[in-house]
Every structure is written in structure tokens, then in C-alpha cells.
Amino acid sequence: MDLLTVLFDFKAMGIEVATGAMFVALFLLLITGMPLAFVTLLVALIFALGWFGPMAVPLITSRIFSFVNSFVFVSVPMFVLMAAILDRSGIARDLFDAMRVVGGRLRGGIAIQTLLVAVVLAAMSGIIGGEVVLLGLLALPQMLRLGYDRRLAIGVCCAGGALGTMVPPSIVLIIYGLTASVSIGDLFTASFLPGLMLASFYITYVLVRAYINPDIAPIPEPDETSAAEKMRLLKGLILPIMVVIFVLGSIYGGIASVTEASAIGVIGVTLSTMIRGEFTFELMVGAAKRTLATVGMIVWIGIGASALVGVFNLMGGITFVSNLITGVSDNPTVIVLFMMAILFVLGMFLDWVGIALLTMPIFVPIIRDLGLDPVWFGVVFAMNMQVSFLSPPFGPAAFYLKSVTPPDISLGEIFRSLLPFIALQILALGILIAFPGVTGR
Numbered sequence: 384m385d386l387l388t389v390l391f392d393f394k395a396m397g398i399e400v401a402t403g404a405m406f407v408a409l410f411l412l413l414i415t416g417m418p419l420a421f422v423t424l425l426v427a428l429i430f431a432l433g434w435f436g437p438m439a440v441p442l443i444t445s446r447i448f449s450f451v452n453s454f455v456f457v458s459v460p461m462f463v464l465m466a467a468i469l470d471r472s473g474i475a476r477d478l479f480d481a482m483r484v485v486g487g488r489l490r491g492g493i494a495i496q497t498l499l500v501a502v503v504l505a506a507m508s509g510i511i512g513g514e515v516v517l518l519g520l521l522a523l524p525q526m527l528r529l530g531y532d533r534r535l536a537i538g539v540c541c542a543g544g545a546l547g548t549m550v551p552p553s554i555v556l557i558i559y560g561l562t563a564s565v566s567i568g569d570l571f572t573a574s575f576l577p578g579l580m581l582a583s584f585y586i587t588y589v590l591v592r593a594y595i596n597p598d599i600a601p602i603p604e605p606d607e608t609s610a611a612e613k614m615r616l617l618k619g620l621i622l623p624i625m626v627v628i629f630v631l632g633s634i635y636g637g638i639a640s641v642t643e644a645s646a647i648g649v650i651g652v653t654l655s656t657m658i659r660g661e662f663t664f665e666l667m668v669g670a671a672k673r674t675l676a677t678v679g680m681i682v683w684i685g686i687g688a689s690a691l692v693g694v695f696n697l698m699g700g701i702t703f704v705s706n707l708i709t710g711v712s713d714n715p716t717v718i719v720l721f722m723m724a725i726l727f728v729l730g731m732f733l734d735w736v737g738i739a740l741l742t743m744p745i746f747v748p749i750i751r752d753l754g755l756d757p758v759w760f761g762v763v764f765a766m767n768m769q770v771s772f773l774s775p776p777f778g779p780a781a782f783y784l785k786s787v788t789p790p791d792i793s794l795g796e797i798f799r800s801l802l803p804f805i806a807l808q809i810l811a812l813g814i815l816i817a818f819p820g821v822t823g824r
Contacts, residue, residue: 398703405430405695419737420680423687431694442697443690453561454642460678461645462552465652466513467670467677472656474623475504479521481620491593491600493529494539495586497522501543502582505550506627507648515544515783523788532599533792534800535592541780541797542585542804545772548735548765549578551631552648555735555768557641558681559761562743566758567641568634573822574762577815581769584807622658626651681736688740701745708749715753719760719816722746723767730771734779738771739764759815759824766812773801773808 405426412422431439469475479500489495497518504514518540526536548555551571560567593600630648633639639647656662695701711721722742729738743764750760772780781797788797815821 398699401430401434401698402695402700402703405700413732418683419734420683420687423684423691423737423741427687427690427694430698434694434698439694439697442693447686447689455557455561455567455640458552458557458567458642458645459554459681460674461642461649462554462557463677464670464674465507465645465648467673468649468652468656468666469504469507470513470517470673471666471669472652472661473659474652474655475500475517476521478503478620478623490597490602491589492602493522493526494531494535494589494593494600497526497539498543498546498582498585498589501546502550502579503623503627505547505578506552506631507623507652514547515541515780516787518544519784519787523784527789530598530601534796535589535599537784537788537792537797537800538804539585539589541773541784541801542807543582544783545769545780546578546582548769548772549574549581549762551575551578551634552641552645553765554681555739555765556761558685558736558739559743559764562739563747563757563761565761569758570761571631571634571641573758573824574765576823577762577766577811577821580814580821581766581808581811584811585804588803588807622655626655684734684736685740688737692741692744696744701748704745705749708745709752715755716816718749718753719755719763722749723763723812723816726764726767727770727774730768731774732777735768735771738768756819756824759819759822762822763812763815766808766815769808770805770812773805 408426408429409422412425413419417425427443428440431443435442479496500522501514501518504517523536523540526539527533547553551574553571553574556570556574557567559565560570589600626648629651630644633644633647634641653662653667656666692701708718708721712718726738726742729742733741747757747760750757772778775781775798778798778801781794781801784797785792785794
């Protein structure tokens with residue numbers, strides 16, 4: 384018996400103990416601050432050697448290749464590039480100014496305007512980080528200046544910016560579609576109405592609070608903007624709306640695949656910057672660097688998670704965990720709720736990419752065996768990730784907003800401001816589970 388076998392004789396412990404050891408190893412390495420991608424790769428390598436021996440290493444590489452070799456994955460950097468160009472252009476600013484004309488002197492109008500802008504921005508890119516920062520820079524100062532309640536203003540910016548998770552073309556849905564092997568076009572179609580439903584919940588909440596307590600959302604002073612200026616501002620809606628129509632219309636109309644539509648979106652946003660006279664070499668270089676950083680993170684997490692899930696599957700771990708989950712109850716709804724609880728807890732600590740790639744290979748086969756629709760489950764998963772973006776202690780939306788807020792707004796205040804919006808997200812999640820027909824499936 385060689386030294387390697389002595390050190391890594393994991394097979395003798397059985398799949399039950401090995402599964403527990405794997406999760407303990409993941410947790411201990413994560414709390415050291417090591418990036419998730421490297422943690423999953425390291426754990427995958429250790430357990431592959433311990434369970435199968437050195438000859439198992441090629442199994443990891445083949446699993447990684449199958450993940451990065453997907454044509455649909457090309458759409459991810461395209462949509463990220465769209466968001467990066469939007470961040471650096473004045474399109475979002477003009478869109479916000481144009482919505483001011485639409486909002487008028489409605490009580491809570493600036494908050495509602497912010498949410499409408501968030502929906503349009505989500506439909507243009509599907510990335511939440513940039514949207515939260517943009518709304519924090521554009522909308523939050525204006526609401527605070529007009530005397531809006533701080534917590535309401537903060538919550539609107541964070542929750543609105545996170546709508547990119549639900550509104551197509553959502554990167555979350557693309558990664559889910561790749562992992563679950565379901566049509567991304569079907570996921571986009573199924574998520575459209577739930578995304579708008581969640582946005583309408585936010586708008587209703589703002590209106591109800593504003594009319595119950597008028598002091599938290601004062602009506603702005605009468606607008607002295609001339610008709611000509613209003614028309615100029617409204618023109619700022621044309622280019623963003625056209626980009627949304629071309630991207631989503633080409634997908635829903637069957638004209639282009641998701642990957643091709645993402646390229647159309649990049650061309651549309653780039654042409655918009657040219658028409659507006661904002662196109663520069665520096666803008667494109669900055670957008671490209673941002674895209675490389677974001678997509679690099681997604682790819683590395685995907686590589687690590689794919690390797691870990693591949694090794695765990697070969698060990699028999701996925702079958703073991705599936706039996707544990709299905710053993711919770713004979714009722715499919717209870718099993719789905721149990722999955723949602725697992726995702727909710729994981730969402731407090733892990734990035735959504737890692738959650739999708741680590742859990743969906745286990746959850747989706749169970750969903751299929753239960754006779755449930757994996758497309759519907761994808762929308763439910765995306766709604767659950769909405770909660771994870773806002774929930775403490777590591778809700779990324781709060782950290783994105785904190786990076787652009789005044790110093791007197793603490794991270795604790797941001798998380799407290801998000802509690803009503805988290806409740807609305809949980810309500811929307813419950814409706815999706817109770818009434819699957821909301822997705823049109």
C-alpha cells in the first residue's frame with residue numbers, strides 16, 4: 384500500500400461520512416477567505432484522489448471542458464459587456480431623467496420612477512451589480528434631497544437594482560439553463576410575468592406607504608420644465624426601449640437564439656453610445672476590462688463547482704443527497720419548500736453562481752422525478768436568489784449600494800431598510816410555488 388493510499392483512503396469511510404467531510408472541508412476553507420472557485424477545485428481534487436486514486440484527475444478535466452464548451456455560455460460575457468457599456472455611458476442617466484416626466488407629481492413618484500428605470504435596465508443587461516450602483520448614484524441622492532424616508536429610498540434602490548435576477552435576459556436564468564439543460568428561451572418567457580409581478584409589489588408597497596404616511600415621500604415642487612424640454616427628455620427613452628425590443632423580441636420571435644440576441648444587444652448599446660456622441664476608445668477598454676473581471680469570476684466558480692459536482696456524483700453523493708431530500712416527505716410541495724430553505728441558507732453565504740452549479744445538478748433531477756416542470760423551478764430558483772441578493776450578512780446588493788452612499792448611511796441601516804422588500808420577495812416566491820401557472824407553464 385503506497386503512501387498516497389494511506390493518506391487518502393476516503394472510500395473506506397463511506398458516502399455518508401464522506402459527504403459530511405466534504406461540506407466541513409468546504410466550510411473551513413471558505414472561512415479562511417479563500418475564493419469559492421479555488422475552494423471547490425481543491426476539495427474536488429482531494430476527494431477525487433482519495434476516492435478513486437490519481438487516475439481520476441482526467442475525470443475532473445473532462446467535466447470542466449463540458450461546462451466551458453457550451454455555445455450558450457457565450458451570451459454571458461455579451462450581456463455583461465452590455466451592462467459595462469451602460470455603466471460608462473449616459474444612457475441610464477437620460478433614462479432616469481425621462482422617467483421624471485412620466486412620474487409627474489405623483490406621491491412617491493421618484494421611487495416609482497426608480498423602479499421603472501430598474502426594470503428597463505434589467506431588460507437591457509440582466510446584471511444586478513451595475514444597476515444597484517447606477518440607482519445609488521442617480522436616484523438615491525435625489526430622493527434624499529426631496530425629503531424621502533431614508534430607509535424607503537435605500538430599499539427601493541437595492542431591491543430595484545436586484546430585479547435583473549428575474550427580468551430577462553437574466554444571467555441567473557442563463558446559468559440555470561446551462562446547468563439544468565433546459566431551454567433558456569423558455570426560462571425567459573416563463574420569468575417575464577413573475578419579474579413584473581415582483582416589480583408591481585414594490586410599486587404597490589411604495590404607494591401604500593406614501594399615502595398612509597405622506598411625510599415619507601413628499602410630492603416634488605411643480606415642474607417648470609417646458610414642453611420642448613420634456614420632449615427632449617422623453618427622447619431619452621427611445622434608444623433603451625429599442626435595445627430591449629430588439630434583444631427580447633428577437634428571442635421571443637424565434638429570430639435569434641439567446642447567444643445571437645446577446646450580440647445584437649451589444650451592437651445596439653454600442654450604436655446608442657455612437658448616436659449620443661459618447662463612444663470613445665477609453666469607454667470600450669474600460670467596459671472590456673470590467674467584462675473580463677466579471678466573467679472571469681463566473682468561469683472560475685463554474686469550473687470549480689463543475690469539478691466538485693462531477694467528483695461528488697461519481698462517488699454516489701448526488702444519489703445519497705437526493706434520497707435524503709426525497710425522504711423528507713411524500714408531498715412534492717414540502718420537498719420544494721425544503722429545497723427553498725436550503726437555497727435560502729446558502730444564499731446568505733455563497734455567490735449565486737456557486738449555488739446554482741453546486742445544487743442544481745442535485746435538485747433538478749429530483750424535480751423531474753416528482754413530475755414538476757424544471758422551467759418553472761428555474762423561475763422559482765431565480766426568485767429565491769432575489770432574496771439572497773438582499774439578505775444579511777453577505778447580501779451583495781447592500782454592499783454594492785454601500786460603495787456609493789454617503790458615509791452616514793451604515794451597512795446595518797441598509798440591511799434594515801431591505802427587510803420589507805425581502806418580505807415582498809418571499810411573498811412572490813410563495814405565490815410562484817402555490818400557483819405555478821403564473822409562469823405560464
